[in-house]
Amino acid sequence: MTKQQFEKLKKWFFEYVAGFYGSDARYNDDIKLKEDHTKRMCVDTPIITEELGFSEEQANLALAISLLHDTGRFEQYRKYRTYNDVGTENHSLIALNVLAEQKVLDDLDSKEKNIIETAIRLHGEKDLPKNLQADVEPFAKLIRDIDKLDIYFVMLNRIDELRSDPIKCASIFGYPATDKCSEHVVKAVLEGRTISYSEFKSLNDILLGIIGWIHDINYTATLKEIKKRGLLEKLISYLPAIDAGNIREPIFLTLDEKIASKK
Numbered sequence: 001m002t003k004q005q006f007e008k009l010k011k012w013f014f015e016y017v018a019g020f021y022g023s024d025a026r027y028n029d030d031i032k033l034k035e036d037h038t039k040r041m042c043v044d045t046p047i048i049t050e051e052l053g054f055s056e057e058q059a060n061l062a063l064a065i066s067l068l069h070d071t072g073r074f075e076q077y078r079k080y081r082t083y084n085d086v087g088t089e090n091h092s093l094i095a096l097n098v099l100a101e102q103k104v105l106d107d108l109d110s111k112e113k114n115i116i117e118t119a120i121r122l123h124g125e126k127d128l129p130k131n132l133q134a135d136v137e138p139f140a141k142l143i144r145d146i147d148k149l150d151i152y153f154v155m156l157n158r159i160d161e162l163r164s165d166p167i168k169c170a171s172i173f174g175y176p177a178t179d180k181c182s183e184h185v186v187k188a189v190l191e192g193r194t195i196s197y198s199e200f201k202s203l204n205d206i207l208l209g210i211i212g213w214i215h216d217i218n219y220t221a222t223l224k225e226i227k228k229r230g231l232l233e234k235l236i237s238y239l240p241a242i243d244a245g246n247i248r249e250p251i252f253l254t255l256d257e258k259i260a261s262k263k
Helices: 005-020 024-053 056-068 071-080 093-101 110-122 137-164 168-173 183-190 202-218 220-228 229-235 241-261
Strands: none
Touching: 005 024, 005 056, 005 071, 024 056, 024 071, 024 137, 024 168, 024 183, 024 220, 056 110, 056 137, 056 183, 071 202, 110 137, 137 168, 137 220, 137 229, 168 202, 183 202, 183 241, 202 229, 202 241, 220 229, 220 241, 229 241
């Protein structure tokens, strides 16, 4: 993908998102949450692609995926007033429908279009399929890494607000802002199992679940950024003391082992 092609996609995306803002401040704030998420991912993407040695064309393609991956979130929120796929619609599929209806990717060659569409479709799945096409796999893995990297940031910057505003917490996530941690979620994190959003019962379960994502990070470059930014320790500090104590050592051991094993 050329820089010019990416800039065309970027222009379309931000014009599309601008159409979702209205007069309601709370609604606008929640739309901006996802727009800002996309902007930060477009900053983080070159950091990781440079470390991975992507060509300029590959890096532009990765940027396009980061730009478009959450396109479906805006229509999802307009329609359902939540970002929770459980009980609404899969936001990845909404994104693909929007991109198809508006012919956003029609000027790209078929290979690049397939890579973008597949990476978007799979970015929110619990696990990636084992039989991914070789040309799709690095991009499908990368978008999942960069998405997780920024969701760590989003949670850290929003958790106090979400705990003090149960209505906002419920509207964004669909879960109550309670202090309870579900035993089955703690167990899954300790066992290194990825957790489906449908298994969460509270905001603390979401915290645990995203901390457990460390088992599912694909690239050393992403792991190093997580460690450099101190994201895991900050997230763990928001958990009840007993749960934080149970997971802190295993989580940091996993982080260091994964970095060491991928050098």
